[in-house]
Amino acid sequence: MSKNELLNKIGEQEAQLRSLLMEYWSHFSGLTSWQFWVTIAMIVIPLIVLYFTIDRNRVFMLGFFGFCVHVITTYVDVTGIRLGYWEYPYFVLPYLRLTLGLDTALIPVVFMLLYQWVSSRQKNYYLYALILGAIFAFVIKPILTYFDFFRLHQGLNYLELYLYAYVPIILLSKWLFNSFVFLDKQKNH
Numbered sequence: 001m002s003k004n005e006l007l008n009k010i011g012e013q014e015a016q017l018r019s020l021l022m023e024y025w026s027h028f029s030g031l032t033s034w035q036f037w038v039t040i041a042m043i044v045i046p047l048i049v050l051y052f053t054i055d056r057n058r059v060f061m062l063g064f065f066g067f068c069v070h071v072i073t074t075y076v077d078v079t080g081i082r083l084g085y086w087e088y089p090y091f092v093l094p095y096l097r098l099t100l101g102l103d104t105a106l107i108p109v110v111f112m113l114l115y116q117w118v119s120s121r122q123k124n125y126y127l128y129a130l131i132l133g134a135i136f137a138f139v140i141k142p143i144l145t146y147f148d149f150f151r152l153h154q155g156l157n158y159l160e161l162y163l164y165a166y167v168p169i170i171l172l173s174k175w176l177f178n179s180f181v182f183l184d185k186q187k188n189h
Contacts, residue, residue, distance in 0.1 A: 018095060025094035035090035035149065042101025043092070046109035055116050065177045066112035072173040074103045076165050085156045089148055099149070107136065111173070125174060133166030
């Protein structure tokens with residue numbers, strides 16, 4: 001098959017997938033389902049908590065750290081979904097099969113507040129972040145699984161989820177953040 005034929009076939013398959021996602025979303029995950037509103041709450045509630053708890057003197061630094069967590073979390077999540085390791089049966093937008101509540105709000109906000117706490121008390125970020133990641137992998141994800149908001153596939157277990165998803169999120173987001181902090185300090189010298 002030529003490059004253009006293959007690209008056309010991919011486009012056709014994506015159009016079929018979009019149609020199926022829209023149909024699924026409108027029947028099972030849309031505005032009329034209680035799961036939609038739980039997912040919305042996972043977006044709104046953490047942002048409200050953040051508004052009242054963030055250190056306003058460090059808001060840009062903490063916000064950028066949260067952005068780094070958000071970006072890495074989204075990449076890890078999309079990769080896991082595309083490889084078929086996990087899925088989210090309920091989603092806010094019909095064309096995004098990831099959970100915006102976790103990726104854009106809950107996980108970044110919780111890690112921002114953790115970073116705020118450890119950095120103001122001279123605590124070890126990695127230690128506390130690994131513990132927090134374990135709470136997400138071994139407590140929150142099983143709860144989400146119980147209520148059918150999250151599903152593991154291909155024999156993946158929660159330990160592997162922790163090692164292949166949360167540990168990379170913890171390390172890569174901090175390293176990304178640290179690289180920008182380093183560059184910022186370099187400009188002042």
